[in-house]
Amino acid sequence: MIQKIWFTFIWSTIKCGLFFYSKKINVLGKKNIPKKGAVLFAVNHPNGLLDPLYVTTTNKRQNHFLVRAASFKHPFIKKILVSLYLMPIYRVRDGVQQLSNNQEIFEKCHAILKKKETLMIFPEGSHNKKRTVRPLSKGFIRIVFGALEKYKDLEITVVPVGITYQHTSHYPAKVSINYGKPITTRSLYESHPIPKSTRILKEKVQEQLKVLSVHIPDNLEYERILQQLNNAQIDFTEVTKTNEMIEARKFPSKKPPKKNYLKPLLYLIKLNSILPYIIWKKISKNINEVEFIDTFRFSLNLFLCVLFYSIQATIISRYFGSALGLFYLTTSALLIIIYVKLAPTNAKEDTALV
Incomplete structure (x- = not known):
């Protein structure tokens, strides 16, 4: 009970934080999320730990996560x-001797599905900002089929989920979360030999992910297509429209990026958040993977800015009255909302806005 209260508190805090961090969170296909029963969300993975945060805060099921x-x-x-219901999954790069630990994790996953709860898995196996759906590992299928084998009366629904960002590592974020068509697995598991059932389920999930997120085939044409989309200032979060362009190889003409007339407001926000900003600049120099920039920036902004603004509001309240302290706190939040919701998010920018 205590863990559920703690999870709900953190979930609500993160959802509020993402509102202040994101220009727009476009959620499609929510009707495809089963309201009850065992569900495994199979999600593509372009942007570090921000991906599970966006997915779990856009559906009402209480999710358990497998992360590296x-x-x-x-x-x-x-x-x-x-x-917070996160569990580790071990890969070869973590050490061959560590792989045996996955069996215990799989057993926990089976128990979660038996209780008709939900799992969230990233079957690409690692994050990568490339706008392509990479080959899927079979780990999520092993979990599903293992639970079906153990519990003969259990049905498990796999829901593919596509995540597409206007651009990763840039602020404010703009993202599309697209829930795909549910795939029931009991009949598939029982109708074919395991190798064939595995191949069919893997192909079904992968084909949906290519539709639910922007997918540029990872071949010699990839960079040219991406450049044309960027030059045309495409809104990548319009996933269907973008994929149709890629399929037809027909792109709009080149457009200049929109000018950000709100940059002075951004500088004011930075000045008002000077200590969190300095801390972020120091930490950001040690981030080696671009896919983790958003993760660290969001986490630090969520906790440090709230703390810093609260301290400043308390000081103002003490010396100038509580009304002025409340006015400062409200104004600080309002300035962030105005910038985040109204600043342009171009297809490509020279530098990340921090």
Whole structure:
């Protein structure tokens, strides 16, 4: 019970934080989310730990997550992640000897599905900002078929989920979350030999992900197509429209990026958040993977800015009255909302706005 209250509190905090962080969160296909029963969400993975945050805060099911084991190295961080229903999944790069730990994790996943709860898995196996759906690993199918084998009366629904960002690592974020058609697995599992059932389920999920997110085939044409889309200032979060252009190889003419007339407001926000901004600039120099920029920036902004604004509001209240302190806090939040919701998000920018 305590864990559920804690999870709900964190879920609500993150959802509020994403509202302030995102220009627009476009959610499609919510009717495809089963209201009850065992569900496995199979999600593409372009942008670090921000991907599960967007998915879990756009559906009402309480999700359990499988994330890469490297995130669990620090004991304190591990306790927090476990309390939020995150579980580690081990890969070859984590050490061959570590792979045996996956069996225990799979058993936990089977138990979760038996209780008709939900799992969220990223079957591409790693994050990558490339606008292409990469080959899927079979780990999620092993979990599904393992649970079906163990519990003969269990039905598990797989729901592919496509995530597309206007651009990763840039602020404010603009993102599309697209829930695909549910795939029931019991009849598929029982109708064919395991190798064939595995291939069919894998292909069904992969084909949906190519429609639910922007997919540029990863071949010699990839860079040319991406450049043409960027030059045309395409809104990538209009997924269907963008994929139709890619399929037809017909792109609009080149357009100049929209000018950001709100940049002075951004500088004012930075000045008002000077200590969190300095801390972020120092930390950002040590981020080696571009897919983690959004993750760290969002996390730091969510906690440091709230703390910093609260301290400043308290100081103002003490010396100038509570009304002025409340006015400062409200104005600070309003300035962020105005910038985030109204600043342009071009298809490509020279530098990330921090």
